[in-house]
Amino acid sequence: MYIEHLAIWVRDLEKMRLFYETYFGATANDKYINPRKGFSSYFLTFPDNGPRLEIMQMPGIEAYSTDGLTQYMGLTHFAFSVGSENAVDELTERFRTDGYTIAGEPRRTGDGYYESVILDPEGNQLEITA
CATH class of the missing domain: 3.10.180.10 (2,3-Dihydroxybiphenyl 1,2-Dioxygenase, domain 1)
Structure with missing residues (x-):
């Protein structure tokens, strides 16, 4: 058993894709778009073939309240x-x-x-x- 991928909702899909490609050598798949739901995502694969990261965007997803430095329940x-x-x-x-x-x-x-x-x-x- 292993972790296949993790997923996070993002506000700016292209900016986040570029960040992980630039700093961590990720390779993105072709962008997936579901126009009916307004959903889009990329799966990012890293050089050593560990778990992939799915970055996702869709209207109506609520942001959690955090400044990145405050601890909270969850990931x-x-x-x-x-x-x-x-x-x-x-x-x-x-x-x-x-x-x-x-x-x-x-x-x-x-x-x-x-x-x-x-x-x-x-x-x-x-x-x-x-």
Whole structure:
């Protein structure tokens, strides 16, 4: 058994697709559109063939109330392993230079991970791990 994919609702489908392609090497499938429902989505596949990420957009989906830094029930983050502590540091600095919020500076956690936390363009928490 394994996780095949995770899905998140997004406000700006194209901006989020470009973000994951640019920073994490994702490849998007052809855009799926259901005109009857106003639904559209992409499945993003990552280089090491782990779980895919489905980003979805549809009118009428309510936004949850969070600033990306406040904890709440439900999905709180997902993590991308970039292979080394140096890669964590470099990618974190790239996010900083490109104007993204660094919610947690690179550090070793109590459970042994080396990670940083950034917010994607829509405020979702992403852990960048070694």
